[in-house]
Amino acid sequence: MKNTDPVDIKIESRIKGKSINLSHLRPERKKLGEAVLFIHGASFPSELAFGFRMNEISWMDNLADAGYEVYALDFLGYGKSDRYDYMSGKNAENESIGRGEEVVKDMDIAINYILTELSVSKINLIGHSWGAAVSGHYASLFPEKIDKLVLFAPFIQRNGTTKWDKTKVSYKDLTPGERVEQFISRIPEGREMTLESEVLDKWGDKWLDSDPTSKTRNPFSVRFPSAWEADLFDCWNGNCFFDPRKIKNPTLLIRGEWDTTFNFDDAEKLFGQMENAPSKRYVVIDRGTHVLHLEKNRFALYDEVQLFFESK
Template sequence: MTDFSKAPQLDPHEQHFRIPGPREGLSLFLRFLPAATTEFHPRRAVLYVHGATFPSALSVAHRFDGKSWRDALNEAGFDVWGLDFYGFGHSDRYPEMSQPAADSGPLCVATDASEQLGAAVRFILGHQNLKALSLVSHSWGSMPTCLFAGNHPALVDRLVLFAPIARREPRRYEQPPAFPAWRVVTVEDQWNRFVEDVPAHEQPVLSRVHFDEWGPRYLDSDPESRSRDPAGVKTPLGPFSEIIKAWHGQLAYDPAAVRAPVVIIRGEWDGLIPDADARWLFDALKHAPVKRDIKIGRGTHLMHLETMRFALWRECAEFLRGEDAAPIPV
């Protein structure tokens, strides 16, 4: 189990919560940073849903040059929460993660994660005495997010799908491969992900200085990471397995079930959601009362940690405020 007492406090005003999850005996970790001031009455809350390989502390709450995406949302008046799914960050590990990876199927699939998300949403709404909140997801996180939103429309105000994964046409005579329970992801694996989609003739969108600051904190997200050679973070493989399934025609949710206003925000160089994928997802979200597809130049799948992160933050905050709201400077 994760030692909750060692969860770093990323801001003096940040609050930590450990709540029961849907699996008996396993708890979930939430971090919360309320806005210092807000024009919203009642207050408005945003829950960030992370992607396939790193938790909330390294995404929405990670500060480059002293500012994070969470800080930008706070400045726009939103109370911001971050959830770590089982097997990530400071939530409990699946017991299967202490066994050989081949002994079990992939852990933390969307149906499981959507139940974890539901536990977090209900806790937040009760804690803040709210009727609904907004969800901001990254990458694979769009799957449990949209699955939950489709099943519980009254609890979701607005949806931001940053770099979501979409369905692609099935490949003839080909089935997605089987995956084990977990894998180990090294810092070098992450660096390769960060740079692989930047065209060779273009300037980098993430500085090595920033990444070298991020990398050790990534290893800190798994207390056993430095005991491995090379050092790496043990990561549930359910998310990656479902990305591959989506690209074989098997998306983990039905976009038509989503009935909240939704925006797709993606980078120009994001190889995981090219224009054709975004077009399919936009059309498939046919019952969303408001839909937007925003493409930001010079951004990849990890744009929230890159030079164009400020544009992402601004577009996210403006959409969450409502379509008629005035622009927010970031």
């Protein structure tokens, strides 16, 4: 099926004068009342996470082809949403703005828009990495607005201490080469390349284009908020904003086999903590890392999520 491009919708954010971007991909044949919202993680926006086409299909396309009304949100500081004022570089040493407990307010604005636009009472929610922790936190606050919840490699609480200190800056700059190299570094030594060829050939340029300021710096780089890193520090030092015990929706916990950010022990712990979810599943996709949605085994991820949505 030839897929059309998502339509971008600008919505007033929690911060007066700042707009968030909500992308919408309509299905040709829709499942009545079925909608999905994607929530991205750190460093790259939804278009580069869920809307990036590899072999001519993205995860958004996959769900739209299955009949879902598909939405994807960009938080402030990412993609087609407005930037925080501090990202201009005038005040980089402030406390980070845009942490998980703040951005759930923008999620709620976006979700209320979807509920009203489609005349539905609930949506399905998929979050990745930091965005999965934010999604889990959101679901614990507004369980009545969520049908099913997918936590794809979330941040969770660890009770040790990190070897690195809490970030003191509000944003970070990375070149496409540096970001793609981070992806590659997650593949265990001696294993074959997991990333789709388009990620190696095209993803970096598209990520660069997602930041309107990227070519004002030398070298060209993408600037994004570092609030996620402050959240990760707190989560890995015993003070996480996300409490899985408060989740009250059917939940799928899913990760790649080789993911070290959300590892085997994290997953076992989190699955046990979701004691108030009416039903829960835990799935591991083989030969996948933390960015499984950009890898060759991504269709196994797609299939497991669809299976979960369609189950009773």
